[in-house]
Amino acid sequence: MAAFIQYVVYFIILVALAIPLGAYIGKVMRGEHVFLSCICGPCERLVYRIMGIDSKEDMNAKTYALSAVLFNVIGFFVLFVMLLIQGILPLNPEKISGNSWHLAFNTAVSFMTNTNWQAYSGETALSYFSQMMGLTVQNFVSAACGMAVLFAIIRGFTRVKAKGLGNFWVDLTRSVLYILMPISMAGAILLASQGVVQSFHAYDEVELLEPMAADAEGNVIEGAVIDVEQGTVTVDGTPVEGASIITKQMVPLGPAASQIAIKQLGTNGGGFFGLNSTHPFENPTIFSNLIEMLFLLLIPVSLCFTFGACVRDKRQGIAIFAAMMIMLVAFTAVCGVSEQNGTPQLSQNGAVAMESTDGTAGGNMEGKETRFGIATSVTWAAWTTAASNGSVNSMHDSYTPLGGLVPMLQMQLGEVIFGGVGCGLYGMLAFAILAVFVAGLMVGRTPEYLGKKIEPFEMKMAALCCLATPLVILLFSGIATLVPSTVESLNNPGAHGLSEILYTYSSGGGNNGSAFAGFNANTPFINVTMGLTMLGARFIPMLTMIYAAGSLAAKKKVAVTAGTLSTCNGLFVFLLVFVVLLVGALSFFPALSLGPIAEYFQMMA
Numbered sequence: 001m002a003a004f005i006q007y008v009v010y011f012i013i014l015v016a017l018a019i020p021l022g023a024y025i026g027k028v029m030r031g032e033h034v035f036l037s038c039i040c041g042p043c044e045r046l047v048y049r050i051m052g053i054d055s056k057e058d059m060n061a062k063t064y065a066l067s068a069v070l071f072n073v074i075g076f077f078v079l080f081v082m083l084l085i086q087g088i089l090p091l092n093p094e095k096i097s098g099n100s101w102h103l104a105f106n107t108a109v110s111f112m113t114n115t116n117w118q119a120y121s122g123e124t125a126l127s128y129f130s131q132m133m134g135l136t137v138q139n140f141v142s143a144a145c146g147m148a149v150l151f152a153i154i155r156g157f158t159r160v161k162a163k164g165l166g167n168f169w170v171d172l173t174r175s176v177l178y179i180l181m182p183i184s185m186a187g188a189i190l191l192a193s194q195g196v197v198q199s200f201h202a203y204d205e206v207e208l209l210e211p212m213a214a215d216a217e218g219n220v221i222e223g224a225v226i227d228v229e230q231g232t233v234t235v236d237g238t239p240v241e242g243a244s245i246i247t248k249q250m251v252p253l254g255p256a257a258s259q260i261a262i263k264q265l266g267t268n269g270g271g272f273f274g275l276n277s278t279h280p281f282e283n284p285t286i287f288s289n290l291i292e293m294l295f296l297l298l299i300p301v302s303l304c305f306t307f308g309a310c311v312r313d314k315r316q317g318i319a320i321f322a323a324m325m326i327m328l329v330a331f332t333a334v335c336g337v338s339e340q341n342g343t344p345q346l347s348q349n350g351a352v353a354m355e356s357t358d359g360t361a362g363g364n365m366e367g368k369e370t371r372f373g374i375a376t377s378v379t380w381a382a383w384t385t386a387a388s389n390g391s392v393n394s395m396h397d398s399y400t401p402l403g404g405l406v407p408m409l410q411m412q413l414g415e416v417i418f419g420g421v422g423c424g425l426y427g428m429l430a431f432a433i434l435a436v437f438v439a440g441l442m443v444g445r446t447p448e449y450l451g452k453k454i455e456p457f458e459m460k461m462a463a464l465c466c467l468a469t470p471l472v473i474l475l476f477s478g479i480a481t482l483v484p485s486t487v488e489s490l491n492n493p494g495a496h497g498l499s500e501i502l503y504t505y506s507s508g509g510g511n512n513g514s515a516f517a518g519f520n521a522n523t524p525f526i527n528v529t530m531g532l533t534m535l536g537a538r539f540i541p542m543l544t545m546i547y548a549a550g551s552l553a554a555k556k557k558v559a560v561t562a563g564t565l566s567t568c569n570g571l572f573v574f575l576l577v578f579v580v581l582l583v584g585a586l587s588f589f590p591a592l593s594l595g596p597i598a599e600y601f602q603m604m605a
Contacts, residue, residue, distance in 0.1 A: 002375075003336070003340070003373075003374065003375040006375040006376065006379070007332065007336065007375060007379060009141060010293070010294075010379050011329070013294060014289075014294055014301060015204055015301065015400075017294065017298060018297075018298060018301035018302040018304075018305065019302075019305055021023055021298065021299070022301075022302035022303065022304065022305030022306040022309070022317075023305065023306070023309060023345050024179075025179055025299075025302055025306045026305075026306040026310055027301065028174055028178040028179060028308040029147075029151050029171065029174060029175075029306075030310070031174075034178065035184060036178055039543060040178050040182075043177055044173055044177055044178075045157070045217050047173050047177075047302060048169075048170075048173070051169065051405055052122040052167045053167075053169050053170070053173075054167075054573050055167060055169075057167050058163070058164030058165075058166065058167065059164055059165060059167055060163050060164055060165065060550060061165055061546050061547050061549060061550025061551075061553075062550075064149075064152050064165050064166070064167075064168050064546055064550075065542075065543050065546045065547065067168040067169065068148070068149060068168055068542065068546070069143060069539065069543075070112075071141075071145065071168070071172070072112050072142075072266060072539075074146065075112050075137075075138060075141060075142075076108050076109060076112045077108075077474065078134075079107070079108040079111060079112065079134045079135075079138060079301055079317055080104050080105060080108040082086075082129075082130055083098065083099045083103075083104035083107055083108060083126075083130055083134065083371075084098045084099060084101065084104050084135070084374075085098050086099070086127045086129065086130045087124065087127075089127065089129045089130070091127060091128040091129035091200065091515075092127035092128065092129060092130070092198075093128070093201075093202035093203070094127070094202065094203055095202060096124070096125065096126065096127050097439065099120070099125065099126075102148055102524040102527040102528055103119060103120060103125075103522060103527055103550075105527065105528065105531055106119055106527035106528070106530055106531045107119070107120070107519075109141065109531040109534050109535060110270070110508075110513065110531070110534055111134075111135050111138035111139065111270065112138055112142060113142065113386070113511060113534045113535065113537075113538035113539075114142035114143060114145075114146060114266070114267065114268055114420055114421070114423070114491075114511055114538070115388075115390070115464065115507075115508060115511045115512065115513045115534045115538070116139075116263065116268045116269045116270030116390055116513040117390070117507060117508055117512075117513040117515075117534065118270055118271065118274075118513065118515075119521060119522040119526070119527055119530075120274070121273070121274025122270075122271060122272050122273050123140050123252035123254070123272075123273050123274060124274070125167055128200060128254050128255060128437040129260060129270060131254060132253065132255050132258070132259070135259065135270060136258065136259045136262060138268075139259065139262040139263050139266050139268040139270070140176050140180055140181070140184075140262055140266065141172070141176065142266065142268065143175070143177035143180060143262075143266030143267060143268065143299075143420070143421040143422075144171075144172050144176045144180060144266075144421075145172060145422075146173070146420055146421045146422030146423040146542075147179070147299075147303075147421050147422035148168055148172045148175055148422070149169030149422055149423070149426060149542055149545070149546060150303065150422035150425055150426050151166060151171050151310075151422075152165040152166050152168070152171065152431060152546060153165075153426045153545050153546065153548075153549040153550055154307060154310045154311065154336070155549065155553060156548065156549025156550060156551075156553040157311055157368070157449070157450040157451075157452060157549070157550040157552055158310065158311055158312075158450075160553075160555070160556055160557050161554060161555070162553045162554065163550075163553070163554065164553070165546070165549055165550060165553060172378075172474040179299070180262065180265060182268060183261075183265055183298075184258075184261040184262040184265055184266075184394075187259075187261035187262075187264070187265060187291060187295060188257045188258045188260070188261040189257075189522075189603050190288075190291055191257045191261060191291060191292070192257040192289055194280065194284055194285045194287055194288040194291075195280075195281075195284040195285065195288070196255050196256055196257040196260060196282060196283070196284060196288060197215075197254060197256045197257065197281045198255055198256060198257040198258060199253045199254060199255065200254075200255065201253050202253070203250050203251060203252050203253055204250075204251040204253060205248050205249070205251070206248065206249055206251055207247060207248055207252055208246065208247055208248060208249055211226050211245055211246060211247045212226075212245075212246040213226050213233040213240070213243050213244070213246070214243065214244050214246060215240065215242065215243055216242035216243070216244075218219065221233065221235065221240060221243060223235055223236070224240065224243070226245055228245060231245060233245060248401045249489075250434075252273060252281070252433075253281075254272060256273070256281060256282060257545070258274040259272050259275075260272060260282055260292065261295070263389075263391060264292045264295035264296055264389065264391060265295045265298065265299060266299075266421055267296070267299070267300065267387045267388050267389045267419075267420040267421050267424075268389065268390075268513075269384065269389040269390030269391040269512070269513045269514065270390070270391075271391060272514060276391050276392050276393075277289075277292055277391045277392060277393045278369060278392060278393050278394065278395070283393060286371065286372070289372060289376060289380075289393060292391070292393075293376070293379065293380050293393075296380070296383045296384050296387045296389045296391070297383050297386065297418055299420055299421050300418035300420065300421060300424050300425070301321070301324075301421055303421075303422065303424075303425045303597060304318075304320050304324065304418075304425065305317050305318075305321065306319035307320060308320075309426060311450055313450075313568065315568035316450065316567060316568050318350065318568070319567060319568045319569070319572060319576075319581075320425070320428055320429075320432070320576075322573045323428070323477055323573045323576040323577050323580070324417050324418050325506060326429065326573070326577055327417045327577060327580065327581075328382065328383075328386050328418065330400075331382055331386070331406045331409070331410055331417070332379060332382040332383075332406075334403075334406055335378045335381060335382050335399075335402075335403045335406040335407070336374070336375065336378045336379075336400075338364075338401075338402040338403035338406075339363055339364045339374050339377075339378055339403045340362065340363040340364075340374055340401045341363070341400075342363055342364040342400060343364070343401075343603045344603065355362070361463070362374075364398070364399070364400055366395075366398040366519075367392040367394055367395030367397065367398025367399070368395075369393060369394060372393055372394070376393070377393060377394035378403070380392070380393045381393065381394060381396060381399070381403075381406070381407050382406060382407065382410070383409040384407070384514060384516070385406075385407035385408075385420070385510070385512055385514060386410050386417040386418050387415075387418055387419065387424070388411070388419050388420040388423070388424060388510055388511040388512045389420075389512065389513070389514075390417040390507065390512040390513030390514035391513075392514055392589040395559065396503070396514060396515070396516055397500070397515075397516040399601040400514075400603075401499075401596045401597070401600035401603060402596065402600055403598055404499065404503075404516070405592065405596040405597070405600075407501065407503075407514065408499070408503050408506050408596065409584065409588065409592070410510075411506040411507060411509070411510030411512045411599045412470065412473060412506050412509075412510065412584055412587070412588045413469075413580055413581075414427050414431075414466060414468075414469040414470070414510070414541075414580075414583075414584075415469070415510045415511055415512070415586040415588055416428040416431060416580060420511055423511065423538075423541065423542065426541070426542075426545045427465065427466075427541055427545075428576075428580075429545070430461075430462040430465035430466050430541070430544075430545060430548075431462075431466055431576060431579055431580050431583070432449060432567065432576055433458060433459065433462040433548075434451055434459075434462055434463065434466060434579050434583075435575045435576045435578075435579045436448065436449045436454060436567065437454055437459055437462075437574065438575070438579060439565045439572075439575060440454075440543045440565070443506070443563070443565075445563055447557055447565075448564060448565070449567060450567070451558055451560070452552045452555050452556065452557070452558070452593050453558055456553075457548070457551050458548045458551055458552065461544040461547055461548035461551075462544070462545075462548060464540065464541075464544045465540070465541040465544045465545055465548075466583055467583075467587075468536060468537060468540035468541050468557040469509050469510065469541070470583070470584075470587035470588065471536075472505075472509045472532075472533045472536040472537050472540075473502075473505050473506050473508075473509035473510075473533065473537070473588075474587070474588075474591065476505050476508075476509075476529045476530075476532065476533045477501055477502050477504070477505035477506075477591070479529065480501055480504075480505065480525075480526065480529060481498070481501055483525055485523050485525055485526075486501060486523075486525065486526065489523060489526070493600055494599075494602075495594065495595055495596070495598040495599035495602060496595075496599050498591075498594055499516065499595035499596050499599065500516045502591055502592075503515070503516045503531070504516070504526070504594050505529075505530070505533055508530045508533040508534045508537070509533050509534070509536075509537040510537065511534065511537060511538055514578070516587065
């Protein structure tokens, strides 16, 4: 019961914060006066003046799409070069050298596409300058780009016989100045107050409470008797040749709080440290965990209510919100039950309690923080993969087969269960177009959505948008299984090994960035193919929906009649959920059957 109450409270707080934020975002993007206008307004006009932007220019679909692509291409090259030459750049107290070309390519693509897949540990591979001026900047602008494109698509539904979809540069600037920066600044201050590090100091060296011993290969020697004064290490009275005694530990520092706030808010997810939000310097307390977890879905949920306000029919936004929330609650429940029940192997034939008792957490606690427990870990796992965020506060590789299937499947559905900032909602709008098309076929009418007829061009764009993610995930994960270096990178054989590969490419294709953690993904082949996966899954849906919006904006509104399908009632919500799950099931069921589902039945046998 306590766990159930936790789940309910988390969802209530999320929705309670999202509703007013959704109203605020709508006002900002429509250019209305808000309480931050007196501060952000002059900054906005200064940006336009410096960049030579005509804020009154109304871009057509081609110009809007070209602006978005060029902006991202430039951002990619700047970050790519920065990572290659970081060894000679400032703010590098640990003298970390530049990345290899394939790791720099993968990381630059990852952060430019809002994926934040990390084939490295931040504290050992990146300098403060690269983290702050490279990754954090991309965290802001990649999220803002997704939000900007969403509003171009919304204008496609609301405008009548128009050629323009708005101004990309205006949408981008407002998203950063009025929405992402103020909330991130407040979040960074709150996180720093909880002990999240924010420093330019070099790494500290501290004395260990107890010395450790390592052999010549660097492995910790278990059961060693250490005499620090004599410098000897023995096991069962036998001296260990070549053993070293470790009495100090390096403690990484850095400007973490400022990056963590926007990595969560912008559904980016890239950790400042390799352990991400399981690291005590990124997530030290229950309160910091709550802040970061709410930030995972805050803007994606808010945008559902913004959508309703912008199309002047709040019921439309509520319908989209309901479809997304139904799937999220269902997936969270499946994951929570699976983790609480564990497996026969975990229970060791009853020797380990799977039910909570006094003094024990119960359930599958492997890979989870004891300070967070199963309920908070499961909520985070479900929310971070629903939001295409990818940050973790537990190790998904240690989840039960069905518990691990949930985050994997949420990514494979095309990040439409709220999804990333902006991109999640316009991905769901593509599914809504498919849903009204299916309904139109049933009754023999031309499908309509929000007063616009859905004709062949819009259907082609929507279908391509919905199928892009499954195509790139299955294509590259299939190729990866045939490459010997991929198999050698696995820590587990059989069904779980396939799950690790499938999860990796699902994470890249779902613009997520989380990992099963049992897979060494830092090889040239994986870095390059993951980069291509991320590019395809980000830009194919984005461009198809922009062009669909351009076509819709040029159309006239059609009158609502008795035969018009309502897109804001329970029947449409059910149809929308059905279409999303149908596309996901048809695309991924064979692969999932060979991975987590096969592993589940192996454990149950």
